[in-house]
Amino acid sequence: MHFELATLETCSTVTGCVVVVDVWRSFTTTAYAFAAGVPDILVAGSEEEAFELRQRFPGTVLIGMGELGGSPAEGFDFGNSPSELLAGDLGKRRVILCTPNGTPGLVRSASAQTLLAGSFVCAGATARYLEQYGADRVTFVCTETGIEDRAFVEYMTKLQQGKSVDGPEMLEKIRQAALQHADTLIARGRLTQAQADRLAVDLDCCLALDRFDFTMVVQPWDGLLKMVPSTGSGRMTYA
Numbered sequence: 652m653h654f655e656l657a658t659l660e661t662c663s664t665v666t667g668c669v670v671v672v673d674v675w676r677s678f679t680t681t682a683y684a685f686a687a688g689v690p691d692i693l694v695a696g697s698e699e700e701a702f703e704l705r706q707r708f709p710g711t712v713l714i715g716m717g718e719l720g721g722s723p724a725e726g727f728d729f730g731n732s733p734s735e736l737l738a739g740d741l742g743k744r745r746v747i748l749c750t751p752n753g754t755p756g757l758v759r760s761a762s763a764q765t766l767l768a769g770s771f772v773c774a775g776a777t778a779r780y781l782e783q784y785g786a787d788r789v790t791f792v793c794t795e796t797g798i799e800d801r802a803f804v805e806y807m808t809k810l811q812q813g814k815s816v817d818g819p820e821m822l823e824k825i826r827q828a829a830l831q832h833a834d835t836l837i838a839r840g841r842l843t844q845a846q847a848d849r850l851a852v853d854l855d856c857c858l859a860l861d862r863f864d865f866t867m868v869v870q871p872w873d874g875l876l877k878m879v880p881s882t883g884s885g886r887m888t889y890a
Contacts, residue, residue, distance in 0.1 A: 652781070653865075654808050655790045659752065662760045664679040668786035669763035670777065670807070671869075673865070674799040676731050677753025678770040678867060680714065683733040686863055687741040692748050694869065696758035696875040701749035702726060712741060715750040719836075720846030720853075733856035734834060734849070747876045750876070754795035757869055757876055760792055768867040771803060771822070771860050778810040780866040780881070797832075799825045799857070822858045827852050 657665050672678070680691055683884035693708070695701035698716060705713055717723040717730030729735045731750045748754055753768070760766055765784060767787040769777055771793070782787055792806070794877055809816045833850055836842035840849075 652786065652811050654804075654811070657760075657790050657792045657795055658802065659711065659756055659759060659792070662756060662790075662792040664762065665760060665790045665792070666762050666764060668765040668767075668781065668784060668789045669760045670769040670781075670789060670790060671753065671760050671792040671794060671802060672754040672769040672800045672803050673750070673753035673756065673794045674770045674803050674825075675795060675797065675857055676733060676853055677715070677748070677750040677794075678768040680729075680731055680733045680736065680750075680769060680852075680865055681746075681748060681878060682770060682772045682863050682865075683704045683736040684741060684746050685706075685865065685867070686734050688743055689741050689746050690743055690879075692746040692878040693872075694754050694757050694878060695747055695749040696722075696755055698749055701747050704747045708745060708747070710743045711747050713749070715754065717746050718846070720842060720848075732849070732853050734852040737856075738837050743866040744778045756792050756794040757878075760870075761876065762771040765782070766869040766876075768869060769803060769807070771806075772857060773864075773866060774803065774806060774810075776864050776866045776879055776882070778807055779869075781807075781811065798828050818860055822860060826854060826858060849883065863874040 658721045668672050713727045715731045723730040746852045791804040833847045869878045
C-alpha cells in the first residue's frame with residue numbers, strides 16, 4: 652500500500668481512497684457523537700450551508716462552531732468539543748457538522764472513491780478498514796498544521812506496514828505540545844484559564860487511542876455528504 656499526503660489546498664484533485672484527518676477536534680467530536688447514539692452526520696462546508704440544512708431537516712443538532720474553549724457560536728447547539736457531547740443528550744437525532752477545517756476538508760475531497768474521516772479515537776478500526784478495502788494507494792489529508800494530524804498519519808502508516816509504534820510516547824508529545832500552546836495563548840491574552848481547562852478535557856478525549864471500534868465513512872447522499880459509522884462489514888450504530 653502506497654501512502655501520499657495532501658492538504659486543504661491540494662485535496663480537491665485527489666481520487667481513490669482518501670482519509671481526511673482532523674484530530675483536534677472535528678473528527679474526534681464526530682466519533683463521540685456516534686457513540687452518543689447519532690445515526691448519521693450531514694457535512695456542511697460553511698455556516699451558511701449548515702443553517703440551510705437545518706431548515707431542510709428540522710430537529711437536527713448543529714455542531715461545530717464556537718469560541719475556542721468557550722460557548723458554541725450563535726445558532727449552534729454544541730461547539731467543536733468532544734467533551735461537550737459526553738453530557739449531551741443526542742438520542743437518535745441527526746447531526747449537521749460544520750467546523751473550521753475538518754468539514755471543508757471533506758467537501759474538497761469529494762472526488763475520492765472512498766472517503767473516511769480520521770482521528771486517534773478510531774485509528775485501529777480505520778486501519779483495519781483500509782486493510783480490508785485493499786487500496787493500492789491511500790491519501791491522507793491533513794487539515795491542521797499542528798503535530799497531531801501528521802502524527803496520526805505516521806501512526807497509521809506504521810500500522811499498515813506492520814511496524815511497531817510507541818503509542819504512549821507519541822500521545823504524550825502531542826499532549827505537551829497542546830498544553831504549551833495553550834499556555835502561550837493565555838500569556839498573550841487570547842485564552843482564559845477556564846477556557847484552557849475546558850480544552851484540556853477535550854485533549855483527553857482526542858488522545859483516547861482506539862476508544863471506539865468503528866470507522867467513520869463519508870458517502871454521497873441526496874446531493875450532500877453524509878458520515879456514518881461502520882465496522883467495515885456494514886453500517887452500524889454505536890451505543
